[in-house]
Amino acid sequence: MTHPCDMLVFGGTGDLALHKLLPALYHLHRDRLLPADLRIVALARQPLGRDAYRALAERRCRAQVARTSFQAETWQSFAERIDYFAMDASQSAHYGRLARHLDNAGPRGRIHYLATAPSLFEDIAACLANAGLAGSDARIVLEKPIGHSLASALAINQSIGQVFQESQVFRIDHYLGKETVQNLMALRFANALFEPLWRAGHIDHVQISACETLGVENRGSYYDHAGAMRDMLQNHLLQLLCLVAMEAPVRFDAEAVRNEKVKILEALKPIAGLDVKDRTVRGQYAAGKIGGQEVPAYYFEKNVDNDSDTATKVSVPGYLEEDNANPQSDTETFVALRTEVRNWRWAGVPFYLRTGKRLARKCSEIIIQFKPVPHRLFQDGQANRLRIRLQPEESISLQLMAKSPGKGMHLAPVELDLNLAHAFRQKRRWDAYERLLLDVIEGDSTLFMRRDEVEAAWRWVDPIIGGWHAYYQRPRPYPAGSWGPEQAHSLLEQQGHAWHE
Numbered sequence: 309m310t311h312p313c314d315m316l317v318f319g320g321t322g323d324l325a326l327h328k329l330l331p332a333l334y335h336l337h338r339d340r341l342l343p344a345d346l347r348i349v350a351l352a353r354q355p356l357g358r359d360a361y362r363a364l365a366e367r368r369c370r371a372q373v374a375r376t377s378f379q380a381e382t383w384q385s386f387a388e389r390i391d392y393f394a395m396d397a398s399q400s401a402h403y404g405r406l407a408r409h410l411d412n413a414g415p416r417g418r419i420h421y422l423a424t425a426p427s428l429f430e431d432i433a434a435c436l437a438n439a440g441l442a443g444s445d446a447r448i449v450l451e452k453p454i455g456h457s458l459a460s461a462l463a464i465n466q467s468i469g470q471v472f473q474e475s476q477v478f479r480i481d482h483y484l485g486k487e488t489v490q491n492l493m494a495l496r497f498a499n500a501l502f503e504p505l506w507r508a509g510h511i512d513h514v515q516i517s518a519c520e521t522l523g524v525e526n527r528g529s530y531y532d533h534a535g536a537m538r539d540m541l542q543n544h545l546l547q548l549l550c551l552v553a554m555e556a557p558v559r560f561d562a563e564a565v566r567n568e569k570v571k572i573l574e575a576l577k578p579i580a581g582l583d584v585k586d587r588t589v590r591g592q593y594a595a596g597k598i599g600g601q602e603v604p605a606y607y608f609e610k611n612v613d614n615d616s617d618t619a620t621k622v623s624v625p626g627y628l629e630e631d632n633a634n635p636q637s638d639t640e641t642f643v644a645l646r647t648e649v650r651n652w653r654w655a656g657v658p659f660y661l662r663t664g665k666r667l668a669r670k671c672s673e674i675i676i677q678f679k680p681v682p683h684r685l686f687q688d689g690q691a692n693r694l695r696i697r698l699q700p701e702e703s704i705s706l707q708l709m710a711k712s713p714g715k716g717m718h719l720a721p722v723e724l725d726l727n728l729a730h731a732f733r734q735k736r737r738w739d740a741y742e743r744l745l746l747d748v749i750e751g752d753s754t755l756f757m758r759r760d761e762v763e764a765a766w767r768w769v770d771p772i773i774g775g776w777h778a779y780y781q782r783p784r785p786y787p788a789g790s791w792g793p794e795q796a797h798s799l800l801e802q803q804g805h806a807w808h809e
C-alpha cells in the first residue's frame with residue numbers, strides 16, 4: 309500500500325474477527341510488522357461505542373493470546389489503532405455515513421476484510437463502489453466458503469469482479485497460511501530426494517485428514533447451512549490435496565502456483581449420482597464423551613461438574629441437541645471420501661479425504677503411504693510412510709524400517725523426525741492469519757485462492773452434494789469422541805487400506 313491505510317473488518321464482532329483476526333493483528337503490531345499508520349475499523353450492526361468494542365476485543369484477545377505474549381502496554385498502543393462503526397452492511401444508505409466517518413485528509417488505502425457470511429459479499433462490494441471506497445488502492449479479502457454452490461460462487465465472483473480487479477481480490481483459506489502447509493511445498497520442491505518417488509509408481513495412496521474435537525460451538529446458524537463439505541472439504545482439504553498433487557510451478561509466484569493447483573482440481577475424478585454411496589461417507593455427531601484439552605475453556609465452565617475426572621473427559625451433546633439446533637437437521641458434521649487425480653503422475657492412486665467435528669482427537673495431517681519393497685527379503689517389514697502433521701504440533705516424519713537390536717534380523721519401524729517447532733525453536737510459530745494478513749497488506753496473493761480455483765472446487769463438490777440429496781439424505785450418526793461412522797473405515801478397508809490414527 310502506498311498510502312496510509314485502513315483495514316475495515318466487516319463482521320467485527322464475530323467469532324472469526326475476535327478469535328483470529330484481532331489476535332493476529334495484535335501479534336503483528338507487537339512485532340512491529342504493521343504499517344505505523346494502519347487503522348483497524350471493525351464494523352457490525354451491534355450498537356457499540358469505540359471504547360466498548362476495544363474492551364470486548366481486549367477480553368477476547370487476552371483469552372486467545374498466550375499469557376506470555378499479552379502485554380498491557382502493547383495492548384494499549386494496539387488499541388489506539390482500533391475503531392468501531394455500527395452499520396448494516398447490506399444497506400447502501402449506511403455507506404455514506406461510513407465514508408464520512410473514515411474520511412481523512414489525503415488519500416488512504418483500504419483493505420476490506422469480509423468476515424461475514426458470503427451472502428453479504430455482493431451487497432458489500434456494490435455498496436463500497438457506490439460510496440467511492442473501492443478505488444484502485446483498495447483490496448478486498450473474502451473469507452471461505454465463497455458461496456454455497458458453484459452458481460452462488462460464480463455470482464459472487466462476478467459481482468466482486470465488477471468492482472475489483474482480480475489482483476485486488478484476496479480469497480483467504482487459512483490452511484494455506486499454516487507453516488507446515490508451506491513446508492509441504494518446501495519439502496517437495498526444495499529437496500531432490502522426493503521428486504522421483506512422488507508419483508503413482510511409488511505411492512500407494514494418500515490420506516488427508518482434518519479432525520477436530522470442537523463441535524459446532526456458537527456457529528450453528530452458519531454451520532447448519534454449510535456442513536463439513538462446504539465448511540472444510542471444499543476449501544481446506546482440497547487446497548491440501550492440490551499442494552500434495554500439483555506439479556512444480558515454474559516460479560514461486562501467485563500465478564504460477566495457482567495455475568498448477570487449478571490443473572489438479574480439474575483432474576479430480578468426479579463423484580456423482582449413486583457414486584456417493586460407494587465413495588463418500590456422511591456423518592453427524594451424536595452425544596458422547598470427549599477428551600478435554602482441545603475443548604475451549606468456556607465449554608468446561610458451562611458443562612463440567614466438579615468431578616476431577618471430567619478434566620479429561622466431558623459428556624457432550626449430539627449435534628441435534630446443541631443450543632438452538634434444528635432437531636430435524638440432516639447437516640453433516642463429518643465427511644470422508646475417496647477420489648483420484650486423473651493425470652499422468654497420479655493415475656490409479658486413491659486420495660482419501662476426511663474431516664469431522666467432535667472426533668476423538670484434534671489432528672490434521674497428510675499421510676503419503678509408499679508402496680512396499682518389490683521383493684521381500686525380511687519377515688517383518690512395513691512400507692515407508694511420510695507423515696506431514698499440521699496440528700496439534702507441526703512435524704514431518706518419515707517412517708523407515710530398521711533392524712531391531714539383538715539376535716536375528718528383526719525389523720521395526722523408526723521415525724526420521726523433523727519437528728519444526730524444535731528445529732526452529734528460537735523462532736515464534738506464527739498463526740496462519742498473521743502470515744496471511746501481512747501478505748494482504750503487502751499485496752502478495754500467492755497463498756490466496758484465485759477465482760478459477762474456487763469455481764473448479766465447487767464444480768467438483770456440487771455433484772457430490774447433489775448425489776447426497778438424491779441418494780444419501782441422512783448422515784450416519786457417530787458418537788462424539790469417536791473417529792466417525794464405521795462406514796468411514798470400510799471405505800478404506802474395501803481397498804485394503806486403513807486410516808492412520
Ligand SMILES: NC(=O)C1=CN([C@@H]2O[C@H](COP(=O)(O)OP(=O)(O)OC[C@H]3O[C@@H](n4cnc5c(N)ncnc54)[C@H](OP(=O)(O)O)[C@@H]3O)[C@@H](O)[C@H]2O)C=CC1
Nearest residue numbers: 319320321322323324352353354396397423424425451452
Ligand atoms: N469462525 C471461524 O473460525 C472461521 C470463520 N470463517 C468464515 O468467516 C465468516 C464469518 O464467520 P464467523 O465470524 O464465525 O461468524 P459470526 O456469526 O460469529 O459473525 C458474523 C459477523 O457478521 C456481522 N454481521 C452479520 N450480518 C451483518 C450485517 N447485515 N451488517 C453488518 N454486520 C453483519 C455480525 O455482527 P452483527 O450481528 O452485530 O451485525 C458478526 O460480527 C463466515 O463466512 C465463516 O465461514 C472462516 C474460517 C474460520
Ligand SMILES: O=C1O[C@H](COP(=O)(O)O)[C@@H](O)[C@H](O)[C@H]1O
Nearest residue numbers: 482518520522539540544672699
Ligand atoms: O475454516 C474453518 O476452520 C476451522 C478449523 O481450523 P483449524 O485451523 O483449527 O484446523 C473449523 O473449526 C471451522 O469450522 C471452519 O470454518
